[in-house]
Amino acid sequence: MELCHAVLTSLLHGPALDHWTLPNGVRCVAAEMPEAPLTCLDLWCRAGSFTEAAGEEGMAHFLEHMVFKGSERLEAGAFDLAIEALGGSSNAATGFDDVHFHVLIPPETSQQALDLLLDLVLHPALEQESFRLEREVVLEEMAQYADQPDELVLQQLLKQGCPDHPYGRPILGERSSLLAMDPEAMRTFHQRRYRGHHCCLAISGPKARELRATVESSALAQLPPDPQPSADAINQVEPRGLRLQPGRHTMELARLESARLLMLWSGSTAHDQAWVMGADLATTLLGEGRRSRLVAQLREELRIAESVDMDLSVLEQGCLMTLEISCEPEDLEQVEATVHEQLNQAAPFTAEELARGRQLVGNGLRYSLESVGQVAAQAASQMLWNRPQELLQPLQHLQAWTEERLSEDLMPLLQPSRACSLIATPAGQR
Amino acid sequence: MAIPDLIVDRIATPGVMAAKLLLPWGSATDGVGQRGAHQLLAATLSRGCGPFDHRQLADLVEGRGAGLRSDAHEDGLLISLRCTTEDAQELMPLLDWMVTAPHLATEQLELERSLSLQALQRQREDPFHLAIDQWRQLVYGSTGYGHDPLGVSDDLQRLDETVLQTLARQLTTGRSVLAISGTWPSSLDDTLLKRTGEGWQDTTDAPPPPPMHWMSNGDGDLVMQSIDTEQVVLMLGQPCCAYGHPDDLALRLLQCHLGSGMSSLLFRRLREDHGVAYDVGAHHPARAGAAPFVLHASSSAERAELTLSLLHQSWHELSSQPLSEADLTLARAKFRGQVAHGRQTCSQRAERAAHRRGLGLSDDHDHRCLERMESLQPQELMEAAQRWLQTPHLSLCGPADALKRLEDHWRQLQSSAATGSS
Numbered sequence: 001m002e003l004c005h006a007v008l009t010s011l012l013h014g015p016a017l018d019h020w021t022l023p024n025g026v027r028c029v030a031a032e033m034p035e036a037p038l039t040c041l042d043l044w045c046r047a048g049s050f051t052e053a054a055g056e057e058g059m060a061h062f063l064e065h066m067v068f069k070g071s072e073r074l075e076a077g078a079f080d081l082a083i084e085a086l087g088g089s090s091n092a093a094t095g096f097d098d099v100h101f102h103v104l105i106p107p108e109t110s111q112q113a114l115d116l117l118l119d120l121v122l123h124p125a126l127e128q129e130s131f132r133l134e135r136e137v138v139l140e141e142m143a144q145y146a147d148q149p150d151e152l153v154l155q156q157l158l159k160q161g162c163p164d165h166p167y168g169r170p171i172l173g174e175r176s177s178l179l180a181m182d183p184e185a186m187r188t189f190h191q192r193r194y195r196g197h198h199c200c201l202a203i204s205g206p207k208a209r210e211l212r213a214t215v216e217s218s219a220l221a222q223l224p225p226d227p228q229p230s231a232d233a234i235n236q237v238e239p240r241g242l243r244l245q246p247g248r249h250t251m252e253l254a255r256l257e258s259a260r261l262l263m264l265w266s267g268s269t270a271h272d273q274a275w276v277m278g279a280d281l282a283t284t285l286l287g288e289g290r291r292s293r294l295v296a297q298l299r300e301e302l303r304i305a306e307s308v309d310m311d312l313s314v315l316e317q318g319c320l321m322t323l324e325i326s327c328e329p330e331d332l333e334q335v336e337a338t339v340h341e342q343l344n345q346a347a348p349f350t351a352e353e354l355a356r357g358r359q360l361v362g363n364g365l366r367y368s369l370e371s372v373g374q375v376a377a378q379a380a381s382q383m384l385w386n387r388p389q390e391l392l393q394p395l396q397h398l399q400a401w402t403e404e405r406l407s408e409d410l411m412p413l414l415q416p417s418r419a420c421s422l423i424a425t426p427a428g429q430r
Numbered sequence: 431m432a433i434p435d436l437i438v439d440r441i442a443t444p445g446v447m448a449a450k451l452l453l454p455w456g457s458a459t460d461g462v463g464q465r466g467a468h469q470l471l472a473a474t475l476s477r478g479c480g481p482f483d484h485r486q487l488a489d490l491v492e493g494r495g496a497g498l499r500s501d502a503h504e505d506g507l508l509i510s511l512r513c514t515t516e517d518a519q520e521l522m523p524l525l526d527w528m529v530t531a532p533h534l535a536t537e538q539l540e541l542e543r544s545l546s547l548q549a550l551q552r553q554r555e556d557p558f559h560l561a562i563d564q565w566r567q568l569v570y571g572s573t574g575y576g577h578d579p580l581g582v583s584d585d586l587q588r589l590d591e592t593v594l595q596t597l598a599r600q601l602t603t604g605r606s607v608l609a610i611s612g613t614w615p616s617s618l619d620d621t622l623l624k625r626t627g628e629g630w631q632d633t634t635d636a637p638p639p640p641p642m643h644w645m646s647n648g649d650g651d652l653v654m655q656s657i658d659t660e661q662v663v664l665m666l667g668q669p670c671c672a673y674g675h676p677d678d679l680a681l682r683l684l685q686c687h688l689g690s691g692m693s694s695l696l697f698r699r700l701r702e703d704h705g706v707a708y709d710v711g712a713h714h715p716a717r718a719g720a721a722p723f724v725l726h727a728s729s730s731a732e733r734a735e736l737t738l739s740l741l742h743q744s745w746h747e748l749s750s751q752p753l754s755e756a757d758l759t760l761a762r763a764k765f766r767g768q769v770a771h772g773r774q775t776c777s778q779r780a781e782r783a784a785h786r787r788g789l790g791l792s793d794d795h796d797h798r799c800l801e802r803m804e805s806l807q808p809q810e811l812m813e814a815a816q817r818w819l820q821t822p823h824l825s826l827c828g829p830a831d832a833l834k835r836l837e838d839h840w841r842q843l844q845s846s847a848a849t850g851s852s
Contacts, residue, residue: 037770080692087767136705143660149555290488306548359495369444370775
C-alpha cells in the first residue's frame with residue numbers, strides 16, 4: 001500500500017488521551033505532554049450562536065465577553081490579573097456550534113488556574129453596569145469588522161447561502177439585537193446552555209492526568225445536568241439540518257481594492273468523520289499549495305488570481321466548504337469560467353496527487369500536536385460532541401478515500417451548480 | 431568562510447522538526463528605488479533552486495507534506511522549513527540551494543512581481559495596515575525601516591532583473607545563521623557536521639548597519655488619511671532603541687505593562703473602564719535598529735477623541751510617574767510568560783534562536799534578561815521612557831470629519847504636554 005510512510009508512522013505518536021465523564025454529564029479529557037513548557041486548560045460548551053433562540057442573536061458571543069467581567073467570587077479583572085500574574089494568558093472564542101475559554105499557564109500553577117477558570121465561566125456575575133459597558137466594546141468589535149471588506153464579503157456569502165439557518169447569521173449579532181438585551185436574558189441563556197451534558201474540559205501539558213481528582217471535586221462537578229439528556233441532546237443540538245441555498249449573487253464594496261469570487265458548499269455533519277476526512281482531502285487537492293489544481297491553474301499557469309484559498313469548516317449541523325479567490329476585476333470572468341471548468345470536468349485525481357494530499361492532511365495534524373493549545377482544542381471539540389478518540393485517529397479514514405471514491409462521492413458535491421457564489425467588486429468597476 | 435552558524439536544539443516532538451536559515455539581508459537593506467527588492471527575491475528563491483525547477487520543487491515539498499517559505503522582514507531574509515523527521519534528510523539541502531543556487535527564472539520572477547503588486551493593493555483594504563504604513567513613513571522617512579518589506583508599487587514595477595541577481599549573489603555573504611529544532615535522524619547530524627560551505631562566499635562583505643537613528647520627515651508629528659470607515663484607527667508612538675540595547679529590557683517591561691494581556695493598562699483603561707475600543711495594544715517588535723514603540727486602538731468616530739486622550743495619557747505617564755511595585759511585578763510575570771509562550775513549537779524555538787544569534791546576542795540572552803529583570807526598579811523604567819519615549823508621532827485613518835476634530839484635539843494635547851498641564 002502506497003499510503004505515505006509519514007502518515008503511518010505518525011499514528012505511533014501523539015499524546016495519549018484519558019477520557020472520562022462526571023456523574024452530571026460533564027465530559028473531560030486529559031492529554032499528557034510531559035515536555036511542554038505550559039499547561040492548557042480549555043473549557044468548551046455547546047453554547048455557540050446556533051443555540052440562540054429568537055431575540056438572543058449575538059448573545060453567545062456577548063456572554064463570552066461578559067464572562068471575563070467577573071463572577072460571584074471574582075471581581076471584574078481579578079481573573080485576568082491572577083492568571084497573568086502567574087505568567088499565563090487566557091482567551092475565548094465563540095463559534096456557530098460552541099464556545100470555549102482557555103488558559104495557558106505554567107504547569108505548577110494549573111490547579112489554581114483551573115479553580116479560577118471554572119468559577120469565572122460557571123458563575124458569571126453579569127452585573128448591569130459591566131453589561132452596559134461591555135456592550136459598547138462588542139459594538140466596537142462589530143464596527144471593526146464592518147471596516148474589513150474581507151469580513152463583509154464572507155458574511156454576505158453565509159447570509160445568501162444559509163438564509164434560513166443560524167450559520168447564516170453573524171456570530172456577533174446585529175446592533176439592534178445587542179441593544180435589546182439585558183443581563184437577565186443573558187442569565188437565562190447561561191443557565192440553559194452551561195449545563196453538565198453541554199460542557200467538556202480538556203487539560204493538556206505535563207502531569208495533565210494528575211488534575212483528574214481536582215476536576216472531580218471542582219465546581220464543574222456541581223454543574224446541574226441537563227434535565228432531559230436524551231441521546232439526541234447529547235449527540236446533537238436540536239437537529240436543524242443545514243440546507244444550502246445555491247445561487248449566484250453580486251455585490252459592490254467601496255473599499256474593496258481587488259475583486260473576489262467566493263463559493264460555498266455544504267456537506268455532511270462533523271459526526272461523519274469519514275466524510276470530513278474525505279472533504280479535507282478534496283479541498284486540499286483543489287486549493288492547498290502550488291501544485292493543487294486551482295492554485296496551479298489560476299495563479300501559476302494562467303496568472304489571473306492573486307490568492308486562492310479553500311477551506312473546510314467542520315460543523316455539527318453540516319460542514320461548509322469555501323473557496324475564496326482574489327483577482328483583478330477584469331479577470332473575474334475568466335477566473336469564474338476556469339473554476340467552473342475545473343470543478344465540472346475534473347479528471348479523477350492521480351495517484352501522485354492523492355499521495356500528496358494525504359501527506360499534507362496527515363502532516364498538518366501531526367504538526368498541530370506540538371502545542372498544548374491545539375491539542376486541548378482538538379481533544380475537547382471531539383469529546384464535547386461525543387466522539388472520544390485519539391488525536392490521530394481521523395487519519396485512518398484517509399486510506400479509504402481512493403481516487404475513484406473521491407470522484408464518485410465527493411467531487412459531485414463541489415459542482416458549481418450546488419454552490420452559493422458571490423462576486424464582489426470594487427464599487428464602480430463592474 | 432561565510433558558512434552559516436549552526437544552532438541545534440534537539441527536543442522531543444511528535445516526529446517533526448523545523449529549520450530556519452536567517453540571512454542578514456532584510457528590507458532595511460533595500461536600495462534607493464528598490465523598495466521591495468529583498469522580499470521579491472525571497473519569494474522567488476522558493477521557485478526553483480539546485481536540481482529542481484519551480485514545479486519539481488513544489489512537487490517535492492508538498493509531496494512530503496512539508497512547508498517551505500522564504501520571506502524578507504526588516505532585518506533579515508528568513509527561509510523556513512517544517513517537515514517530519516523522516517523527510518528531514520531529503521529536504522534540508524533545499525535551504526542551502528535556495529541561497530547558493532537559486533534559478534531566479536524570469537517567468538517566475540515576473541509572477542512573483544505581479545503577486546506582490548496585487549498583495550500591496552489588497553493591503554490597502556485594511557485600515558490598520560494603512561495606519562501603520564503611514565506612521566512608518568512619517569517617522570522613518572526614506573531610511574530602511576520606512577517601508578513595508580513587501581515594498582512600494584512604483585519601485586517594484588521598475589525593479590530590474592539584474593538587480594535581483596546581484597542581490598542574490600550578495601545573500602551568500604555576511605553572517606548568517608541556521609537553527610534547527612525538533613527531532614531528526616542522526617544521519618542529518620553527519621550531514622550538518624560535514625558542511626563545506628560550497629557556494630557561500632569567503633568575503634568580509636557585510637550588510638549596511640541597521641537604521642539606528644531616525645527623524646521625522648519634516649511633516650510634523652501627525653499623519654492622517656481619510657477613508658470611508660466606521661472607526662478611526664489610532665497609532666501613537668516613536669522609534670526607540672535596538673533589541674539588546676541596555677535600555678531594551680526596561681522598554682519591554684513597559685510594553686508588557688501597557689499592552690500584554692487583559693490586565694494590561696491599555697486594555698483596562700480603554701476597554702474595561704471606558705468601553706471605547708475592542709482591539710488595543712502596544713507594538714514593539716525586536717529590531718536590530720531603532721525599533722518602533724507604538725500604542726494602537728480603533729474606535730468609532732464619535733468616541734475617538736476620548737480614545738486619543740487615553741492613549742496620550744498612557745504614553746506620558748510612562749516618563750512622568752514610576753510604575754507601582756505591583757505593576758512592575760505583574761509586568762515581570764508577563765515577560766516570563768512571553769518567553770515560555772514562545773517556546774512551544776520547534777518552529778518558534780528555531781526562529782527565536784536564529785534571531786538572537788542574528789542580532790549578535792548570546793544564546794542565553796533570554797535567560798539573562800529573566801535574571802536581570804528581577805533587579806530592575808520602577809525608577810529605571812521611567813528613566814528609560816524619558817530617554818526614548820518623549821516624541822510621540824500620531825497616525826490616524828478614518829472618516830474625514832472625525833480626523834479634523836482629532837487633529838485639533840491632538841494639538842491641544844501636545845500643547846498641554848509641552849507646558850506640563852494635564
